[in-house]
Amino acid sequence: xxxxxxxxxxxxxxxxxxxxxxxxxxxxxxxxxxxxxxxxxxxxxxxxxxxxxxxxxxxxxxxxxxxxxxxxxxxxxxxxxxxxxxxxxxxxxxxxxxxxxxxxxxxxxxxxxxxxxxxxxxxxxxxxxxxxxxxxxxxxxxxxxxxxxxxxxxxxxxxxxxxxxxxxxxxxxxxxxxxxxxxxxxxxxxxxxxxxxxxxxxxxxxxxxxxxxxxxxxxxxxxxxxxxxxxxxxxxxxxxxxxxxxxxxxxxxxxxxxxxxxxxxxxxxxxxxxxxxxxxxxxxxxxxxxxxxxxxxxxxxxxxxxxxxxxxxxxxxxxxxxxxxxxxxxxxxxxxxxxxxxxxxxxxxxxxxxxxxxxxxxxxxxxxxxxxxxxxxxxxxxxxxxxxxxxxxxxxxxxxxxxxxxxxxxxxxxxxxxxxxxxxxxxxxxxxxxxxxxxxxxxxxxxxxxxxxxxxxxxxxxxxxxxxxxxxxxxxxxxxxxxxxxxxxxxxxxxxxxxxxxxxxxxxxxxxxxxxxxxxxxxxxxxxxxxxxxxxxxxxxxxxxxxxxxxxxxxxxxxxxxxxxxxxxxxxxxxxxxxxxxxxxxxxxxxxxxxxxxxxxxxxxxxxxxxxxxxxxxxxxxxxxxxxxxxxxxxxxxxxxxxxxxxxxxxxxxxxxxxxxxxxxxxxxxxxxxxxxxxxxxxxxxxxxxxxxxxxxxxxxxxxxxxxxxxxxxxxxxxxxxxxxxxxxxxxxxxxxxxxxxxxxxxxxxxxxxxxxxxxxxxxxxxxxxxxxxxxx
Numbered sequence: 001x002x003x004x005x006x007x008x009x010x011x012x013x014x015x016x017x018x019x020x021x022x023x024x025x026x027x028x029x030x031x032x033x034x035x036x037x038x039x040x041x042x043x044x045x046x047x048x049x050x051x052x053x054x055x056x057x058x059x060x061x062x063x064x065x066x067x068x069x070x071x072x073x074x075x076x077x078x079x080x081x082x083x084x085x086x087x088x089x090x091x092x093x094x095x096x097x098x099x100x101x102x103x104x105x106x107x108x109x110x111x112x113x114x115x116x117x118x119x120x121x122x123x124x125x126x127x128x129x130x131x132x133x134x135x136x137x138x139x140x141x142x143x144x145x146x147x148x149x150x151x152x153x154x155x156x157x158x159x160x161x162x163x164x165x166x167x168x169x170x171x172x173x174x175x176x177x178x179x180x181x182x183x184x185x186x187x188x189x190x191x192x193x194x195x196x197x198x199x200x201x202x203x204x205x206x207x208x209x210x211x212x213x214x215x216x217x218x219x220x221x222x223x224x225x226x227x228x229x230x231x232x233x234x235x236x237x238x239x240x241x242x243x244x245x246x247x248x249x250x251x252x253x254x255x256x257x258x259x260x261x262x263x264x265x266x267x268x269x270x271x272x273x274x275x276x277x278x279x280x281x282x283x284x285x286x287x288x289x290x291x292x293x294x295x296x297x298x299x300x301x302x303x304x305x306x307x308x309x310x311x312x313x314x315x316x317x318x319x320x321x322x323x324x325x326x327x328x329x330x331x332x333x334x335x336x337x338x339x340x341x342x343x344x345x346x347x348x349x350x351x352x353x354x355x356x357x358x359x360x361x362x363x364x365x366x367x368x369x370x371x372x373x374x375x376x377x378x379x380x381x382x383x384x385x386x387x388x389x390x391x392x393x394x395x396x397x398x399x400x401x402x403x404x405x406x407x408x409x410x411x412x413x414x415x416x417x418x419x420x421x422x423x424x425x426x427x428x429x430x431x432x433x434x435x436x437x438x439x440x441x442x443x444x445x446x447x448x449x450x451x452x453x454x455x456x457x458x459x460x461x462x463x464x465x466x467x468x469x470x471x472x473x474x475x476x477x478x479x480x481x482x483x484x485x486x487x488x489x490x491x492x493x494x495x496x497x498x499x500x501x502x503x504x505x506x507x508x509x510x511x512x513x514x515x516x517x518x519x520x521x522x523x524x525x526x527x528x529x530x531x532x533x534x535x536x537x538x539x540x541x542x543x544x545x546x547x548x549x550x551x552x553x554x555x556x557x558x559x560x561x562x563x564x565x566x567x568x569x570x571x572x573x574x575x576x577x578x579x580x581x582x583x584x585x586x587x588x589x590x591x592x593x594x595x596x597x598x599x600x601x602x603x604x605x606x607x608x609x610x611x612x613x614x615x616x617x618x619x620x621x622x623x624x625x626x627x628x629x630x631x632x633x634x635x636x637x638x639x640x641x642x643x644x645x646x647x648x649x650x651x652x653x654x655x656x657x658x659x660x661x662x663x664x665x666x667x668x669x670x671x672x673x674x675x676x677x678x679x680x681x682x683x684x685x686x687x688x689x690x691x692x693x694x695x696x697x698x699x700x701x702x703x704x705x706x707x708x709x710x711x712x713x714x715x716x717x718x719x720x721x722x723x724x725x726x727x728x729x730x731x732x733x734x735x736x737x738x739x740x741x742x743x744x745x746x747x748x749x750x751x752x753x754x755x756x757x758x759x760x761x762x763x764x765x766x767x768x769x770x771x772x773x774x775x776x777x
Contacts, residue, residue: 024071032059037191042173042180044184045178045180055142062142067150083147104138107134116177278561279314281520292583292584293377294376295374298578299570306567308386312561313592315453319461319526320526325453327398327400330343330344337446338438345392347442352388353439357439370413384562384563395407427598429597430489435489435597447594450594451556462528462552469553473553473554478498496593503549508607513537514537515538517538550591550593591605684701685698691754692748692754694760696748698766702766706770709770731773
């Protein structure tokens, strides 16, 4: 039998047709929401001003178009040519509307530049262009983005190419300082989950992805509502870990951004790193930024002392910052003094002029040295000036007599006198009462001015510190003298030295040096929080507290931020000069006090810089740590007892449960003790730290052992007193070992030389010898 077929037709199954519609709908929603999250995140990150609802409408239209473009089977085999046609049309559109597109680009670029300058303390100039055009500019970008995303999301659900689009956009956004809103990040996370799940399911596709998103929403939204009251509560460990990651990320960006900007972007490493930069106190969590060259310093003479380079100088304390002084008040006061030229520059040069005057009148050779400071990457807002330096009239002094403003990109060259030589000469003339002359009269007038302005303490706040200092001042009879109201300068200087020793001892014995600290809680006083609450911090904390303590005890004091360069890090350059490159880790804060007849003198109060860790501080920390441990143990026993009673009512195995509970408690206590001892040992030996950190930790531990063994607490390594003490005690075998240890410690704290495992092994051997020597005695 023969069968003839005259016509055939395909009748689409209704179920298959519904599946096609659902696939189109899911593809459209995925493409639209992806573009929505991408564009919205960028706009919110940089606070770009635009008409967002118009962008949303355009995004919906483009998503609908490209969903049809990639799913319509009638375009199969023709899609490539159609794509080329779209590119040509887009090029023509951009050509005819180029003026509006350029304005939009400039507007968006200016928003990004402002964010970079805000986050990184940069100095990029904004582009000169009229505002507007952002809607048209973003429309073109949205068209391109939806076309690219649709190629990977609509036709085939491939999640890796989609990440190749999302990741660079958000990575560059974060690199430029942009922070998208939480809603946009959450939406982005849901989109990525949708695409990833759909791509992993070859049979179910969008249906499986949608189910995963629904489950994620069902879990995350209620969890967010429950956890929302805790959103303002910070977790110290997570906060600090996040800050470390952020700081390392910023360090990488700091090295990249200026290069890709062609040298047009200058970032402040102090601001980026969260370290000491100006008078702001406690604005960031810790100080972790290291490894960037800040200043290059060249001296005509070999330094015999630490070189302090003053940057910012703060006078007025607000509770969360030190502000510069009142420049107008200074200018009004200085009118009655005998000055020449710019009064502010003249007062800055006064120590240098007086020293040179005494040398020339005594027919002595001029001992002034020359120093060149090259600003490589430090904050250009300041000029970094050594003490007792001479400035020309081109420099501008802010606050009347505070800090020297930054000038041009050229190097700063100063003539100056070493602090030790200046002090010795001035004390000789002071004690010999050779204090006449115009320069000394000006110094006396300026001293009276500082004694009024730099003793100021806020009327409100600092109540605990005011009480402590008042009691100490009354106990020691500071400010009182048998010589009457007119006290000689040397008598006042002796009293200031007693106060200095007290302030240093008070800080190093009751506060510990720590870079990893929390930022100042809102509404709290920085100094009081440091002294009586946290009791840990770095140079910023110690210098701020010392400044207010000196003032309350009757010593004029100012808060200073700059760079400290130990003499040991200077090396001969073959031309008769000595050079040192200071990294951002050399950024430092200190306090300066006004010594009678001498002028402003730096006072080092930071134990982290000198490893002046007193035994009392270590004991105090241990005592504080012991209290919560005992309370925790008591609470655990109480909870264990209650649990035993309850289980006793429910079981006949009371004895076994009691023994098991006691065993668990015993093991828990042993575990806690073992963990604490192990942590303390790791901290003492610096286990897990890089070589420089291990050397610092081993030196601090050695220093503590020496304090317990009877070494004076005011001994420091800057002057070589610690190594000398070790040499006399027989711990070090000879001067070579002493010199090696001294250089190693200073390199670890201040230098830029990369330390090795051999260096840590040497320092560990010194620590073991010291411990063995102490145990024998």
